[in-house]
Amino acid sequence: MRYLTVALAKGRLAGKAMELFEQIGISCPEMKDKSSRKLIFVNEELGMRFFLAKANDVPTYVEYGAADIGIVGKDTILEEGRKLYEVLDLKTGKCRMCVCGPESARERLNHHELIRVATKYPRIAKDYFYNRKYQTVEIIKLNGSIELAPIVGLADVIVDIVETGSTLRENGLVVLEEICGLSARMVVNQVSMKRENERISRIIREIQNQLKEEQK
Ligand code: PRP
Secondary structure, eight states: OOOEEEEEETTHHHHHHHHHHHHTTOOOGGGGOTTOOOSEEEETTTTEEEEEEOGGGHHHHHHTTSSSEEEEEHHHHHHHOOSOEEEEEOOOSOEEEEEEEOGGGHHHHHTTOOOEEEESOHHHHHIIIIIISOOOOEEEEOOSOTTHHHHHTSOSEEEEEESSSHHHHHTTOEEEEEEEEEOEEEEEOHHHHHHTHHHHHHHHHHHHHHHHHHHO
16 A cells, blocks of 8 residues: 655644544554654554654645645645645634734825835735735745834834734734634645545545534
8 A cells, every 4th residue: 555645734733633633543653752853654554654844845745746645834825835735624723814013004004105014925925915905015025023023124014923912912013904814724735636535535534524523
């Protein structure tokens, strides 16, 4: 039997996703050993392999078929724009992609002035401002702690993830506009979806049922 390979975005999502897999009888005890430096974990019995990767790389592994299945945030899926099937919303890691900034930036934003937007998500920001709002902006790509940008005057606003809102509050910033909702998703390689349809469909169905059970 060919291995079915699953790529998981490192971090909180991976833990949640593995819990879901376990609940449907797909476990990988090897993965729980936090001290291990192993990169790939195999469950021979089930013919499955799991590996952890940087979130941004998960869609790449899936598009090229190095992983059949990927678990990754919608933010990363939108930003990477890879060719793959998004098959399931895992309803975990829920948050929102927003335009944020100091209250004082609201007017400039509303009046379509040429503002500077700092973000880790230039593609999402560009799509939102250019294709949805028909607004010309200057986008500045950053790699983290995006909230700093308007505070130190690098940008007028930011496009970033808001979960609890506490990072914004603690830094005197507010949500100015909401772009979209986000959560963890399951993605599938387009060829695998055909070639391994039976196994993959079964996993999707069982996780769906598990999620329904949890909602009850
Ligand atoms: C994310 C995001 C915000 C924060 C939002 O950052 O970029 O900064 O979480 O969460 P909150 O609304 O619950 O405060 P992350 O911690 O992933 O690190 P980063 O700043 O390096 O992107």
